[in-house]
Amino acid sequence: MSCPMCGKDAVQKYRPFCSGRCADLDLGKWLTGEYAIPADDAESMEEAAEESARQEQKPN
Numbered sequence: 764m765s766c767p768m769c770g771k772d773a774v775q776k777y778r779p780f781c782s783g784r785c786a787d788l789d790l791g792k793w794l795t796g797e798y799a800i801p802a803d804d805a806e807s808m809e810e811a812a813e814e815s816a817r818q819e820q821k822p823n
Contacts, residue, residue, distance in 0.1 A: 764773045766781035768788055773779050780786040792798050 764779055765771065766773055766785050767779060768785035769781060771781040774781050777783055777786050780789065
């Protein structure tokens with residue numbers, strides 16, 4: 764199996780990645796939304812906006 768980030772051979776400790784660096788780069792892409800799947804459904808987008816508004820209104 765090759766590393767999905769750089770193509771080198773995967774290392775068991777970091778599988779499916781070759782190193783901690785590649786694993787961290789992949790995690791960064793998830794956290795910044797680079798891997799997000801765009802929604803074309805207007806209803807889904809409206810539900811997401813409503814949920815976001817509810818989360819902002821919750822007291823800490």
